[in-house]
Amino acid sequence: MxxxxxxxxxxxxxxxxxxxxxxxxxxxxxxxxxxxxxxxxxxxxxxxxxxxxxxxxxTNYNYQGGLFGSPFVGLANFKFLFASGTAWKLTFNTVFYNLIFIFGGTALRIAIAIMLSEIIGNIFRKVTQTIIFLPHFVSMVLVGVFAYNLMNYETGLLNNIITSLGGERFDFYGTPWIWRLIIPAVEFWKSTGYGTIIYLAAILGISEEIYEAAIIDGVTFMQKIRYITLPSLKPTFTILLLMSLGGIIRGQFDLFYQLIGNNGLLFGTTDIIDTYVYRVLRVSPNIGMGSAVGLYQSVIGALMVLGSNYLIRKLEPENALF
Amino acid sequence: MSSATKYTRGHATFNVISKAILAGFATACLLPFILMIIGSFTDNTTVLVNGYSLFPEKWSLAAYELIFKYPKQVIDAYKVTIFVTTVGTAIALTITTISGYALSRPTFRSRNRIALYLYFPSLFGGGLIPWYIMMTQVLKLSDSIWALIIPSLVSTYNIFLVRNFIRTSVPLELFESAKIDGAGELRTFGQIILPLITPVTATVGLFIALGYWNDWFLSNLFITTSSKYSLQYYLYNMLNSSKALQELKAISGDISIEIDLPSETAKLAMAVVATGPIIMLYPFVQRYFVRGLVIGSVKG
Structure with missing residues (x-):
């Protein structure tokens, strides 16, 4: 008291x-x-x-009633979303893809950053870096075009290669499971080059003296990577990991929508919270339901960021957001 | 790392394997672009019969002729995108730099509270739907070209980038001496600070410009008149109208629908036309993006 x-x-x-x-x-x-x-x-x-x-x-929103004229329904929208399984499916897909993006993506970025920093030959390094960085600059619409050119049933390049090798055409846009592989592949294609930069900068920041001392001590090349380079990347890795874990419930709408669009056949394995909310707004309006999913995402998202920031503050205080 | 050191056997092996992997990945990154360009110069019937290929049987310029036969729509889309990108970037960059400047000043006592106010919406918000209703029903921005500009005007992340850059790279004495010389905040900002922070303004400006140039989503949400479509949305629409028509044709069996169908290769030619400027500018602006990431990763 x-x-x-x-x-x-x-x-x-x-x-x-x-x-x-x-x-x-x-x-x-x-x-x-x-x-x-x-x-x-x-x-x-x-x-x-x-x-x-x-x-x-x-609310059970309708346009005549507007914000405060529509009937108040309490938690009915949330109950429906969870009872029907929609919320679980959306959450699973959103988190599933983000986990692959985070862990697969990070491993790729670190591996490529180390390779880029250790290869012999500046021109090769420059050219490679420029090329792998390029996909970051183009719009997702173009990514959708690329995917379609490669994978459509009648004229796609992959199907051409399959048939010319004597195989059967593969219906990518009618096969839900394959998108669990394709979507991460596209995301890695688009963002690996850009994501590599930060690790490359961290590697360049490692003091040359440490390497020289190690060489005098007779460590082998792979030992150098294992015991000097990788541990030096740990702070960068930890921060970026925690930050992306903070965003784990937020999906990349652009990526999913340009690849899948309104192809309902594939929703089972590809529908994330963000694409669902968009459809509820634009395709089959249900403002109340869409807002409920949005609110659910926002609350969990905020909790995740707060949690990750708490961990960052414990581990690397100077990198905490607040 | 340094080329003066003698390479050990482990390093030599690593070098060979790495180069092979990197070359493979770089090829995968580049291949779709090459396929797009070759496809756009391929004869349409060849594509329909043989599919896309890196070595087409028959080349053709027909796709480009088709697009530029009635160029009004493409030109309109270009105009919209150029207007949105230049005006949007100019306004956004102004707001971002002046806000970042104000928040960087240690004499500004409320700065951290304002920073928190600016940050909070990135943490928690109403989501897409209430925002959409705000844009369309309260601000009445449906089918307005400003609906393509306004949503990207303020980015807290960019404001913080500018703030942190000023904090870490501009010595405090400079502000002091400006004050002694009788310069107000606006003059200090415009004449002393702005010229010193060009690395961060160039980077943030390019971030913003790229976002505007590549945007299709805002056109999709707000624009109904086709002459106001942005370039990327025009491309998107072209692809999907032809997809939708194909489906319709398959269902109805009505072949006459084909008349307005853009050919497969025309879609690729349009993709080249919509992406060309970015790819041309890319080698020159690449380094600013690299710098942006590095600035962002060092917290002030």
Whole structure:
């Protein structure tokens, strides 16, 4: 009981400090406040105000009723989503792909960064780096075009190769399971080159003296990689890993939508939360249900970021977000 | 690492294997682009009969002739994308740098609270649907070209990049001496700081510009008039209208539907036309993107 007045006192003190700082800035830093004002206003209108729309998740929204005229249904939308299995399926797919992207992607990035830093020949290194970096720059629409050119049933290059080798045409766009392999492959294709840079920078940051001392001590090349390079990448690896784990419930809408589109045949293995919300908005409107999924994603997402930030703060305090 | 050292046997083996793997991966990265370019110069019937190939039997310019026979739509899409990219990048970069500057000033007492306010929406939000309703029903931006610009104007991440760069690379004495010389914050920003932070403005500007150039999603959400489609969405629409028509044809068995169907190769020619500028500029801007990642990874 004795704590409560003290806590209240602390709160009022804190509030008083916020207000006095603000008064100070209004008096002495008017220009600075004005400079940051466009961003404040922008986020107020396009991020904070729409948070009111979280209420949609608890309604059976209809356009006549609008935000507050639609019938309130409590947790019915959530109950339906979980009872029908939709929420579990979406969560599974979203997390499944993100785990593959994170762990597979990281392994690839580190491996390629080490290879790039150790190969002999600057021109080869430059050219390779430039090429593997290229996919990052093109739009997902183009990625969809590429995928279609390679894999469509009648004219796709892969099917041409299969038939010219005497095989049967393979119906990629009608075979759900194969997309569990194709989607990660496309994601690795697009983002590995770019993701390699950060590890390359970390490798270049390792002191040359450590390597030289090791060579004098007679370590072999592979021992050098194993005992010097890899351990030096650990801080970078840990931070990036934790940060991406924070985003594990947020899917890459662009990637999935450009590859799968509205091909319902493949939804079982490819539908993620973000594509589902999009369809609920655009294809078969159900604002209440879509908002419910969105809210679920947002809450879990926030918890994941807070959790990962907590871990980062424990391990590498200077890299924590807040 | 340094080329002066003598290579051990382990290193030599590693070098050979690595080069083979890297060459393979680089080929995989490049192959779809080559396939696209060759495909766009292939005769359409050859594609329909033999499929896509790296060594087509018959070459043709027909796909490009087809696109540029009635160039109005392509030109409209180009205009939209160029307008959105230049105007959007200019406004976004202005907002980003002035915000980043303000937040970097240690004398600005509310800076960390404002930073938290700017960061919070990346953590938690209403999601796509309430945002969409805000854009269309409150701000009435349906079918407006500003609907393609406004959604990407403010990025907290970019603001923080600028803030951190100023914090770590501009010495505080510079602000002091500017103040002594009687320069206000706006002048200090415009005449002293801005010229010093070009590495980060170039990088952030290119991040933003690339985002605008490659965007198809906002056109998809908000634009209904086809003359206001962005370039990428125009390409997307071309692909999907032909996919949809093919399905319709298969269901109805009505061959006359074929009249308006863009040929397979025309789609690729359009893809080349929509991506060309990016690939041309790529070698020159690549280093700014590299720098951006490195700046981002060092926290101030």
């Amino acid at each position: 004795a704590n409560i007045p003290a806590a209240q006192g602390k709160n009022t003190l804190k509030r008083r400090r916020i207000m006095s700082d603000l008064r100070y800035d209004l008096k002495h830093n008017k220009t600075l406040l004005l400079m940051v004002f466009p961003s404040i206003l922008y986020l107020f209108v396009l991020s904070y105000l729409p948070m009111v729309g979280i209420y949609y998740a608890f």
